[in-house]
Amino acid sequence: MTTIPLSWYLTLSAVLFTIGAIGVVTRRNAIVLFMCIEIMLNAVNLSFIAFSRFHLDHGGHLFSLMVIAVAAAEAGIGLALIVNVFRHRRTVNVDEVNLLRQ
Amino acid sequence: MTAEQIFFVMFALGAVGGCLGVLASRNPVNSALSLVVAFFFLAGHYVLLQAHFLAILQILVYAGAIMVVFIFVLMLLNLHDDELGKARVNATKVLSVFVTGVLATVLVSVSLDFRDGAMQLGWPSVIDSEFGQIHPIGMELMTTWVLPFELVSILLLVGIVSAVVVAKKRL
Numbered sequence: 274m275t276t277i278p279l280s281w282y283l284t285l286s287a288v289l290f291t292i293g294a295i296g297v298v299t300r301r302n303a304i305v306l307f308m309c310i311e312i313m314l315n316a317v318n319l320s321f322i323a324f325s326r327f328h329l330d331h332g333g334h335l336f337s338l339m340v341i342a343v344a345a346a347e348a349g350i351g352l353a354l355i356v357n358v359f360r361h362r363r364t365v366n367v368d369e370v371n372l373l374r375q
Numbered sequence: 376m377t378a379e380q381i382f383f384v385m386f387a388l389g390a391v392g393g394c395l396g397v398l399a400s401r402n403p404v405n406s407a408l409s410l411v412v413a414f415f416f417l418a419g420h421y422v423l424l425q426a427h428f429l430a431i432l433q434i435l436v437y438a439g440a441i442m443v444v445f446i447f448v449l450m451l452l453n454l455h456d457d458e459l460g461k462a463r464v465n466a467t468k469v470l471s472v473f474v475t476g477v478l479a480t481v482l483v484s485v486s487l488d489f490r491d492g493a494m495q496l497g498w499p500s501v502i503d504s505e506f507g508q509i510h511p512i513g514m515e516l517m518t519t520w521v522l523p524f525e526l527v528s529i530l531l532l533v534g535i536v537s538a539v540v541v542a543k544k545r546l
Contacts, residue, residue, distance in 0.1 A: 283486035291479035298471035346534030
């Protein structure tokens with residue numbers, strides 16, 4: 274029996290998601306951008322697991338498992354893309370990678 | 376305050392502080408290390424929620440594998456200050472932070488409302504001692520969720536192949 278209200282977990286999840294979102298819109302380094310996306314994924318995972326415990330159902334755990342797998346694939350491919358962009362442009366600043374906009 | 380609540384506050388402060396460290400530090404290596412700290416504190420939250428398997432997975436996969444890839448790429452690129460680009464503050468950025476703040480207010484107020492009204496259900500008190508451990512999760516994964524499980528394995532295979540293809544200089 275836990276004494277922590279569910280709203281605490283949801284609020285923490287919302288705060289972490291917001292920190293990640295603010296990072297995505299303010300930071301311009303592509304690698305830090307990816308880290309902020311990982312923060313947002315983790316915030317969602319936290320609320321999945323809190324609801325999973327709240328309803329005593331394993332569905333949330335399994336969904337978090339899927340999210341972790343997708344995050345791993347995303348990190349692998351995204352970082353490969355960043356390495357490739359750096360090789361061509363000598364920068365990882367997303368504002369300077371703007372060939373499609375010109 | 377009960378002991379559980381004190382642990383919650385400690386883990387929450389650690390997680391939020393780690394995530395703020397990701398945003399605040401200028402050097403990406405410091406960002407990566409504060410993110411590892413935040414992941415460890417989140418694993419503590421998972422233990423509080425009786426998700427022991429997910430807590431171990433969080434440390435192994437997130438703090439272990441994914442962050443090692445991040446730090447490896449950071450060291451491979453070996454960025455200097457001129458390659459990081461200047462930190463600019465423009466109208467678009469201010470506006471997007473404002474919009475994100477509005478979104479955050481909505482999210483937090485909805486979350487806090489969970490205390491009131493019809494959602495005042497309370498946590499289930501009778502708990503299966505195996506809840507959140509590897510046996511029931513594995514059983515469910517291999518019965519109800521077997522198709523998503525196989526699809527995720529295909530996704531990871533595609534991820535491996537495409538990461539190699541994208542990062543290679545020439546095939």
